[in-house]
Amino acid sequence: DTAVSQTPKYLVTQMGNDKSIKCEQNLGHDTMYWYKQDSKKFLKIMFSYNNKELIINETVPNRFSPKSPDKAHLNLHINSLELGDSAVYFCASSLWEEVSTDTQYFGPGTRLTVL
Amino acid sequence: TQLLEQSPQFLSIQEGENLTVYCNSSSVFSSLQWYRQEPGEGPVLLVTVVTGGEVKKLKRLTFQFGDARKDSSLHITAAQPGDTGLYLCAGPHSGGYNKLIFGAGTRLAVHP
Numbered sequence: 001d002t003a004v005s006q007t008p009k010y011l012v013t014q015m016g017n018d019k020s021i022k023c024e025q026n027l028g029h030d031t032m033y034w035y036k037q038d039s040k041k042f043l044k045i046m047f048s049y050n051n052k053e054l055i056i057n058e059t060v061p062n063r064f065s066p067k068s069p070d071k072a073h074l075n076l077h078i079n080s081l082e083l084g085d086s087a088v089y090f091c092a093s094s095l096w097e098e099v100s101t102d103t104q105y106f107g108p109g110t111r112l113t114v115l
Numbered sequence: 116t117q118l119l120e121q122s123p124q125f126l127s128i129q130e131g132e133n134l135t136v137y138c139n140s141s142s143v144f145s146s147l148q149w150y151r152q153e154p155g156e157g158p159v160l161l162v163t164v165v166t167g168g169e170v171k172k173l174k175r176l177t178f179q180f181g182d183a184r185k186d187s188s189l190h191i192t193a194a195q196p197g198d199t200g201l202y203l204c205a206g207p208h209s210g211g212y213n214k215l216i217f218g219a220g221t222r223l224a225v226h227p
Contacts, residue, residue, distance in 0.1 A: 016121050043158070090158075096213060103163070106157030
């Protein structure tokens with residue numbers, strides 16, 4: 001049983017294209033996240049949704065737009081892709097417990113390569 | 116700005132050796148977490164430490180939270196090739212919303 005799943009696993013595309021990454025969790029969690037991990041493995045939060053409401057929106061270009069159709073899904077749409085967008089994108093989810101005990105469960109990642 | 120600095124960045128050792136990796140900050144954190152990430156996978160939570168001075172053990176892994184809650188360490192005894200991976204520490208941002216700040220990680224390679 002996959003807890004947090006992402007599709008696709010790999011995405012290779014040309015500069016200027018628009019692409020989407022999908023994420024689904026079957027853990028019954030209220031909160032979902034998108035992270036970007038760069039080539040140096042640095043993991044940084046991009047967005048977070050709690051009960052379909054956007055609660056974290058970091059300094060991310062507005063070419064990136066998250067969408068949460070329901071609590072179990074959080075998709076990431078990227079317009080006009082640039083070379084610098086190449087990275088691994090991770091989806092995660094959590095129960096939204098008290099911060100010191102909240103556990104985030106990560107998906108397997110989507111490796112985006114922009115040519 | 117809350118930052119977590121991890122050291123060393125890279126560690127290459129032989130099976131059976133002991134090692135310690137560190138996670139340091141100038142800021143106080145309410146808790147710190149350690150994750151392990153294997154190639155092609157997402158990070159997986161190993162432990163959360165909450166109380167200053169707390170020590171938690173997970174088989175051959177020992178985690179410690181500094182008394183002042185500004186640092187943490189991970190000690191592995193008798194490392195095995197299966198311990199190979201990227202070890203990340205993370206702590207909640209003081210601004211709330213369960214926003215996690217991650218360190219840059221320590222890449223550990225354990226050779227047979």
